[in-house]
Amino acid sequence: MSKGLKADVEKCTGCQICAIVCSAHHTGKFNPSESRINVLDMFPEPGEVKLNYCIHCDEHPCVEACPAEAIKLNEELGVYYVDREECTGCGACVEVCPYDGCWMDPSESYAIKCDLCGGTPQCVEVCPKGVLKR
Amino acid sequence: MMADGYTGNILRVDLSEEKVSTEPINREWARQFIGGKGLGARYLFDELKPGTDPLSPDNVLSVWTGPLVGTMVPLTSRYVVITKSPLSGTFLDTYAGGYFGPELKYAGFDAVIVKGKAPKPSYLWVNDGKAEIRDAKGVWGKDMFRTEELLREEVGHSTARVAGIGQAGEKLSRIAGVTSDITRNAGRGGAGAVFGSKNLKAIVAKGSFGVEVPKIEEFVKMAKHMLKTDVVDNPEHAGLVTDGTPIIVDMSQDAAILPTNNWHSGQFDGYQGIDSDALKNRVFVRKKACFGCGIACGSWAKVKDGPFKGSSTEGPEYETLGLAGSNCGIMNIEAVVRFAEDCDRLGLDTISAGAAVGFAMDIYEKGVITKEDTGGLDLRFGNEEAYAKMPEMIAERSTRIGDLLAEGALRAAKAIGKDTEKLVIHSKGSEYPAYDPRGSIGMALAYATSDRGADHNRAWPVASDAYGDGDPWSTEGKAAICHEEQMMKSYKWSMIFCDFYGVSPENMAMYYTAVTGLPADADWLKAVGARVWNLVRAFNVREGFLRKDDSMPERMETEPLPSGKTEGKSVSRAAFDEMLSEYYKLWGWDDEGRPTKRTLEEAGLQEILGELDYLK
Numbered sequence A: 001m002s003k004g005l006k007a008d009v010e011k012c013t014g015c016q017i018c019a020i021v022c023s024a025h026h027t028g029k030f031n032p033s034e035s036r037i038n039v040l041d042m043f044p045e046p047g048e049v050k051l052n053y054c055i056h057c058d059e060h061p062c063v064e065a066c067p068a069e070a071i072k073l074n075e076e077l078g079v080y081y082v083d084r085e086e087c088t089g090c091g092a093c094v095e096v097c098p099y100d101g102c103w104m105d106p107s108e109s110y111a112i113k114c115d116l117c118g119g120t121p122q123c124v125e126v127c128p129k130g131v132l133k134r
Numbered sequence B: 001m002m003a004d005g006y007t008g009n010i011l012r013v014d015l016s017e018e019k020v021s022t023e024p025i026n027r028e029w030a031r032q033f034i035g036g037k038g039l040g041a042r043y044l045f046d047e048l049k050p051g052t053d054p055l056s057p058d059n060v061l062s063v064w065t066g067p068l069v070g071t072m073v074p075l076t077s078r079y080v081v082i083t084k085s086p087l088s089g090t091f092l093d094t095y096a097g098g099y100f101g102p103e104l105k106y107a108g109f110d111a112v113i114v115k116g117k118a119p120k121p122s123y124l125w126v127n128d129g130k131a132e133i134r135d136a137k138g139v140w141g142k143d144m145f146r147t148e149e150l151l152r153e154e155v156g157h158s159t160a161r162v163a164g165i166g167q168a169g170e171k172l173s174r175i176a177g178v179t180s181d182i183t184r185n186a187g188r189g190g191a192g193a194v195f196g197s198k199n200l201k202a203i204v205a206k207g208s209f210g211v212e213v214p215k216i217e218e219f220v221k222m223a224k225h226m227l228k229t230d231v232v233d234n235p236e237h238a239g240l241v242t243d244g245t246p247i248i249v250d251m252s253q254d255a256a257i258l259p260t261n262n263w264h265s266g267q268f269d270g271y272q273g274i275d276s277d278a279l280k281n282r283v284f285v286r287k288k289a290c291f292g293c294g295i296a297c298g299s300w301a302k303v304k305d306g307p308f309k310g311s312s313t314e315g316p317e318y319e320t321l322g323l324a325g326s327n328c329g330i331m332n333i334e335a336v337v338r339f340a341e342d343c344d345r346l347g348l349d350t351i352s353a354g355a356a357v358g359f360a361m362d363i364y365e366k367g368v369i370t371k372e373d374t375g376g377l378d379l380r381f382g383n384e385e386a387y388a389k390m391p392e393m394i395a396e397r398s399t400r401i402g403d404l405l406a407e408g409a410l411r412a413a414k415a416i417g418k419d420t421e422k423l424v425i426h427s428k429g430s431e432y433p434a435y436d437p438r439g440s441i442g443m444a445l446a447y448a449t450s451d452r453g454a455d456h457n458r459a460w461p462v463a464s465d466a467y468g469d470g471d472p473w474s475t476e477g478k479a480a481i482c483h484e485e486q487m488m489k490s491y492k493w494s495m496i497f498c499d500f501y502g503v504s505p506e507n508m509a510m511y512y513t514a515v516t517g518l519p520a521d522a523d524w525l526k527a528v529g530a531r532v533w534n535l536v537r538a539f540n541v542r543e544g545f546l547r548k549d550d551s552m553p554e555r556m557e558t559e560p561l562p563s564g565k566t567e568g569k570s571v572s573r574a575a576f577d578e579m580l581s582e583y584y585k586l587w588g589w590d591d592e593g594r595p596t597k598r599t600l601e602e603a604g605l606q607e608i609l610g611e612l613d614y615l616k
Helices: A017-027 A061-065 A092-096 A122-126 B027-033 B036-047 B100-106 B144-155 B188-197 B216-232 B235-242 B245-255 B276-283 B318-323 B333-346 B350-365 B384-396 B400-405 B409-416 B441-449 B478-495 B505-516 B522-542 B573-587 B597-602 B606-611
Strands: A038-042 A048-052 A071-074 A079-082 A102-104 A111-113 B009-014 B019-024 B061-064 B079-084 B091-096 B111-115 B122-127 B130-135 B161-164 B178-180 B184-186 B200-206 B284-288 B298-302 B312-314
Touching (some): A017 A038, A017 A122, A017 B216, A061 A092, A079 A111, A092 A102, B019 B130, B027 B036, B027 B522, B036 B061, B036 B079, B036 B091, B036 B478, B036 B522, B061 B188, B079 B100, B079 B184, B079 B188, B091 B188, B091 B522, B100 B161, B100 B200, B122 B144, B144 B161, B144 B200, B144 B333, B178 B188, B188 B200, B216 B505, B235 B245, B245 B318, B276 B298, B276 B333, B298 B333, B318 B333, B318 B350, B333 B350, B350 B384, B350 B400, B350 B409, B400 B409, B441 B573, B478 B505, B478 B522, B478 B573, B522 B573, B522 B606
Parallel strands (some): B009 B111
Antiparallel strands (some): A038 A048, A071 A079, A102 A111, B009 B019, B061 B079, B061 B111, B079 B091, B122 B130, B161 B200, B178 B184, B284 B298
16 A cells, blocks of 8 residues: 555646645745646646656665665655755666656756655645545 | 746847847836736837837737746736737737746746747747747647647657647737647737737747745745635635636526627527536536636536537637627537637637627628638538638638638728628727627726727626626716726736636735735735726827727617517617716826826826827
8 A cells, every 4th residue: 555645636627736835845936847746737638637746655666776775764654755965866766666756856966756745745735626635 | 036926037039130138127117017917018118119010020029927927826827918919909918827827937037028020930949047049840830739749849848838829820810819738828819910920939938947935934824725715715716616607608698698690689599509518518528727726717628429529628618609609600519619629729819710700600691791702611600510610711811701800800891891890899800708788888888998909808897787786788887897997907917817816906915915025905006007007008099099999889889689688778879978988087088088197197107108199
């Protein structure tokens, strides 16, 4: 059982409020390109919205792939996060993730992924349509 | 970058010289005019020579955001194209939601100001503080669905945002809009033709700079609270959440102000084929929102079978259902979805295109035009097959009627002659939106005094007189409604909020302060609104517009409506003139509708006095 966010993506309107608040929380700016949740509005075809984020899977291949051991366990929550200070930006985690759950920051210098905001995911709190659940 | 919502930068593009440059935003003007409509109008007033042909290289084309755009303030994801309108000849501000506005800011610019004309088809690529003019040969002639796809590939960003023109704008149709995010349109006034006249296919933006505000933690706390209490749980938004604008079809049918068969009726027998229930039951796929919006008024719609199978659009919205539905006698929502998709792809304003097609159907039925003019189409009211071919004929200027309608209904009628001009329902050449003044007299004034030609987004007295409990035929208080709402919308569009956010002036001021760190209150906003509306009026006066141009089409007086609550109703010229005079007084304008010196001074517009010949 993964410990990450659950999404009822059929209800998602693509408003990006999750990504807006995520970027504010993690970077101090409104900047969806630095968000840990990625909203893809795919129109006209297939006419869907896709949400990418780390689902905190049990296998966590990113942890094993990281040569710098920069993906660390938050013991309290039981989920892994990227330690930005130790991340070398090699991108191994991005390549190995089967869920498109992590990606490079726009600066290309380190990887970013959901850390559940230390236990109170901001996106879950703000989603106006109740798409996201913890 | 200062942490005050603004990027602080304007991107200057000279297409003739093929040069781009960056300059700091005029901070003094930003404080006086905020952004969006107001700030864009100030720059345009300063930089556009009066009398300029809107389709000449000398016209100034600008795209504006505002300080709130891209922040967590709800429903401020918009951008506005500001230029001189090729349709009405007036000031033009035309808006779109979607995602392009925030992306432009994230890419480092509050605005883009474009001058000149590129020697060959080009597009502008804006990315993290840099911009380049690029060759558009790979997308010229392509529709906007395909163009977005191809330009994203070219710039190497699958999520880059694209605002541009389809074939209609390329071929200089005066009813061509700018399409962004494939289904969001800065539709009105012919902004697409201004792009086309400059050989500018599109602006492509991708950015990672973000937007900063002074106190982010407090800000997020406030924004979360407002999103919940003022947007999601706000009862004023309920109809938009469940239905979106198509809910208005039934309201207009009931009030008998739904434009039908080129405004010959206010009620449409087939309205249930195009109303909100028809949309929900037959073509609805999912709700769709613009950036940062908790309402999601939009519906992604797709036709599941029949002759229009596979067509999809976001909407159709009420104006499209009115002008391109009932006003063309079309009672099949699937046909309207096809029409709307084609307008998105080809870059046509659905209001003007629908009105133009309704007009063409009228003169076809009257025998003024024949199959020789329509490429063999039997262009009767309600003929779905012929109707569905019209957007392409207009955008491509194929057939005589397609070529004529591409100029807008009024110019088409003037070219056709034979007394057809009186069949065009417009003010200043801009086709009326879907509220018949014969059952909402205030709308006659709202259309006549709208700064960009007939329009519904400057004042909307229909809310109280036809849909509310006001008197639809009494002139009393209608001038005051228009005056008050135009002032309010002038600052609301300068910030730039979505029309559908029922936000109070106090809360708008609160947001402004939270973003910019500068003091504001409701009175200050009113002063900004008065400044902006007077500035735009002065712009139009400088272009030669006077009282005679604040007009109402003759048929509103001479042709009473046939059925329902508006049976036998019309708008008398005397009543219209009375409202107009009262309206001018409220604004402090003279009898010709020109702002007096005192009015301009009180609005803080001393610095433009020297630009206005009538004050000398």
